[in-house]
Amino acid sequence: GEDVEQSLFLSVREGDSSVINCTYTDSSSTYLYWYKQEPGAGLQLLTYIFSNMDMKQDQRLTVLLNKKDKHLSLRIADTQTGDSAIYFCAENYGQNFVFGPGTRLSVLP
Amino acid sequence: NAGVTQTPKFRILKIGQSMTLQCTQDMNHNYMYWYRQDPGMGLKLIYYSVGAGITDKGEVPNGYNVSRSTTEDFPLRLELAAPSQTSVYFCASSSKAGGFIYEQYFGPGTRLTVT
Numbered sequence: 001g002e003d004v005e006q007s008l009f010l011s012v013r014e015g016d017s018s019v020i021n022c023t024y025t026d027s028s029s030t031y032l033y034w035y036k037q038e039p040g041a042g043l044q045l046l047t048y049i050f051s052n053m054d055m056k057q058d059q060r061l062t063v064l065l066n067k068k069d070k071h072l073s074l075r076i077a078d079t080q081t082g083d084s085a086i087y088f089c090a091e092n093y094g095q096n097f098v099f100g101p102g103t104r105l106s107v108l109p
Numbered sequence: 110n111a112g113v114t115q116t117p118k119f120r121i122l123k124i125g126q127s128m129t130l131q132c133t134q135d136m137n138h139n140y141m142y143w144y145r146q147d148p149g150m151g152l153k154l155i156y157y158s159v160g161a162g163i164t165d166k167g168e169v170p171n172g173y174n175v176s177r178s179t180t181e182d183f184p185l186r187l188e189l190a191a192p193s194q195t196s197v198y199f200c201a202s203s204s205k206a207g208g209f210i211y212e213q214y215f216g217p218g219t220r221l222t223v224t
Contacts, residue, residue, distance in 0.1 A: 004151065008149065033212075040217075040218075041217055041218070042113075042199055042201075042215030042216050042217050042218055043152075043199070043201075043213075043215045044215070045212045045213070048212070088151060088152070096142070096154055096157060096167065097142075097154075097213060098151075099144075099151035099152040100151050101149060101150050101151045102149075102151060
């Protein structure tokens with residue numbers, strides 16, 4: 001089946017940049033997504049990238065897509081304590097979505 | 110606009126009991142999904158529906174049943190609860206435009222413990 005992999009933990013200092021990485025297996029995915037989950041809440045879409053794009057920037061967020069290596073990354077510039085959360089990478093697979101295990105981002109003061 | 114609502118927020122069940130997790134969306138979305146999230150794991154798809162009257166199995170359907178009699182509601186039924194069903198359950202909905210599904214909207218989740 002389809003598989004999405006992420007490292008489970010990342011710690012950064014406030015003000016630094018965070019880079020969260022993801023690898024996926026389905027080369028036919030049309031969209032790739034980043035979701036954020038805060039404690040006790042459901043997932044919320046942060047950003048997505050169309051598969052024919054290499055990069056997408058949205059304020060402090062930069063998404064990079066390397067289709068050849070099936071690698072997706074999310075860079076958060078000037079990371080703040082409010083960015084502490086779990087970040088999920090996801091790909092669409094037909095009518096469904098396949099999620100990675102999530103990366104828990106801890107922002108240290 | 111409430112989005113996706115789920116009830117209850119928390120529930121403790123004894124082994125063998127039954128319950129229904131409720132999910133309602135007010136965005137007129139055709140697509141609805143049920144996921145479970147186990148600690149340190151991604152979301153696993155239990156069942157999904159592409160419209161009223163149509164449901165299909167996801168990756169982990171055993172022990173669960175669903176129905177979709179209206180566009181708004183997509184309840185998830187556990188018939189004989191087992192400890193392996195202890196998890197957080199998320200309902201989600203999405204729409205399709207131009208042949209693509211852009212975004213899923215998630216409910217706040219139901220935390221279920223089976224003892």
